[in-house]
Amino acid sequence: MTHQNHNKALQDPIFKVIAEAAKEMDIKCYVIGGYVRDYLLQRGIPKDIDIVAVGSGIELAKKVASKLSGKPEISVFKNFGTAMLKNKGVELEFVGARKESYHFDSRKPVVEDGTLEDDQKRRDFTINALAISLNKDDYGTLLDPFDGISDLDNKLIRTPLDPDITYSDDPLRMMRAIRFASQLNFTIFPQSLDAITENKDRIQIISKERIVDELNKILSSPTPSLGLGLLHKTGLLEYILPELTALQGIEEIEGQRHKDNFWHTLEVVDNISKHTDNVWLRWAALLHDIGKAPTKKFDKKIGWTFHGHEFVGSKMTYKLFKRLRLPLNDKMKYVQKMVLMSSRPIVLAEDFVTDSAVRRLIFDAGDHVEDLMTLCEADITTKNPKKQKQYKNNFKIVRQKIVEVEERDHVRNFQPPVSGEEIMATFGLKPSKEIGIIKDAIKEAILEGEIPNEYEAAKQYMFQKGKSMGLTKS
Template sequence: MNYKNAIQNPIFKIISEAAKDLNLDAYVIGGFVRDHLLDRGLHKDIDIVAIGNGITLAKQVSKKLPNKPKVQVFKTYGTAMLRYEDMDIEFVGARKESYNENSRNPVVENGTLEDDQNRRDFTINALALDLSNENFGNLLDPFGGVEDLQRKIIKTPLDPDITYSDDPLRMMRAIRFATQLNFTIESKSLEAISRNKDRIKIITKERIVVELNKILGSKVPSVGFLLLEKTGLLNYILPEITALKGIDEIEGQRHKDNFYHTLEVVDNISLHTNNVWLRWAALLHDIGKAPTKKFSKKVGWTFHAHEFEGAKMVYQLFKRLKMPLNEKMKFVQKMVFMSSRPIVLAQDIVTDSAVRRLVFDAGEYVEDLMTLCEADITTKNPRKFQKYHNNFKIVREKIIEVEARDHVRNFQPPISGEDIMKAFNIKPSREIGQIKEVIKEAILEGDIPNEYEAAFELMLKEGKRLGLETS
């Protein structure tokens, strides 16, 4: 079957001509072909396999392009890359690979197109389009990848035990593709992932996180996390999440299964945000419940201070997975720590003071916090579901009203430490902090407006109480 329509972009003709100049064959392979056949739009990363030297082909292509783009060469991997318009095009020579048990980095040698297709992770990623003049656009599909696309199946070209053992990251990729494409992993392949799950330990944390982020970024992330749990991979990667699984019962009192609740929250929030860090917050918002779970005869199951414990666990989790210990991590921590605050507000009479404190503490992230808390409503009782959402609507309206009047988001006190030192002719001291705290509390309680004159008057009054005299 011919797919010339898939490679109408002039770049493919240029690659074809460059390959002819060098007397070698070249093919488009992998994700570009797969996504075209799935009608997923233009794939911006294009992989070209040359039966010969891929780096030489990349340089020849660059010479033929009007702007002569720079060719990045990665000698270690025998690959080269250039950018054309908005596409990243990677060139590699066809190769065959052999692995040893302790590394996912293969021993590589030159090979045929068949060798190269054999080393691919899945049948749907082994599809290739011929770029030679005579067969331009012909599809090479040795493993029935087109049929697997039609059947929505993730399957390895060769024995799945060998495929996954050789490169255990492929287990994560299988689950990621199943999640992104809404495909099913073939039963033999799924069983092989369970058998080889402990091999994931040889994969770097950074590569695992890349796949986790892609699963979290999918339309329905729970699909991937359920597969990770079913195969046993999740316990190696995120044991804090698997620890939430299960329901305990004492004296007839039970609590909800926080694992499945968590996945519901992640799916809920994914309907409203593409922010992967807010999705991480949804995934981790209840991790403190496992270590804080206790049973009391008086009140039943409790999870006291689980938000505080969870926020501490976020740091440890990010550190273990070698994720960024920067503002992104602090954002997730803050969301986890504050995850119950709006819920408490929504259950009671919403006071201006409580809303001011919420906005003050959440700062610029108050919208994200509200989105997380609304996603946290997973009750199956229609009356309760509607009631909670209506209450959150009231909280949101109150936030807008209070913020417009009191300006407490990213709060800066109207009176600075310099103002206090000047007014009382004093040097830096404990009293300055005390006065600033009193002013802040008065604004948050609504006792004074967030304005200079009112704050100055309160400063004088508090200074007098502390025995300070104006200069």
């Protein structure tokens, strides 16, 4: 137990209001969890604060709200015995100190009132069980019954109780352990890591939404391979993203080997994370090669092939998003598009770059062409410095060419210079497939560089095309 004073953590005037409200109600209360952890790690001031009361958390929240100017609204969650209120952009959650016991087939506990120590025991990790007193007799004192301070110093994730019980009771904690290890660059205590492996199949009782929430936090961490590697090591990944674990391993036939696409993928995710915080682009990096497992073949003449893996991977992306209950909106379409196009710039970088190939790339990628280039650059994981330099230089050339071609030809988010209505009026046509044929021909001529992306040139081309189809001007 550490009795050092931490008044510095309590500079926000809200803490004095809470202390006063608790004193009037004659109950004890403490700030606990993430706020205390992040203050001690000097990770900036968190926007949410958890308050535990030895008594009714809901009543304390009501009392606090009545003392604040503007009388903030309270959200009460009776079933959980919690209440939430927002004050000046900070979210405060109040809960009564609890003892918990669990049934095997659910992560919903049977809850009874308890002491502060009971409440600290039920917390997931020692670093989240740290509490600071808001009571007059020991205001600002840190209460640390499980030596969470040492674990913070030693960068360790450890459970207050037997990890087997902690994880079996609430299997989401296995994901949380890995997420904190990934976010904070901490190590999971060996006994705790073994317990995750032992309990891995328990993850199946957790909702997909909660799993994805943790997965997104792992993907958003500075080096996602730390968390993804731990998910793989413990066997959890097999339950969550079997498409990814299917990429692991190297096969050899007749002395020909292919690279391990699983570890390559984790490298690509780490690479891209240095250049983007966009979690959906990180998802694209994670899934860019998933089509390689089902398309892998050995050809005696050319060795290992993965024909069409980008197309197969983009189809798999939809199924994966659906299964994990990830959004099936433009976010999913974006990831699909990135997976589908993930090899396109690589081909351009290897060959002589023609303007028409660059125009098609910009046309197909639209607003996402920079993201696509970022993905392809992250995909360079060769350890050969000469090759790496060559690839990077080639991509620079492609990027330069994209800028030049787009400035001149404006094909990004292409709108045909001649509308369908004008084609109909010109040739006296009703809606018909001829209109689509002419529009497509104009688009192709522009992408191929036969005509500039301008109205007059497109109009002349429309006359020619119509004529060749036997159409006459009306």
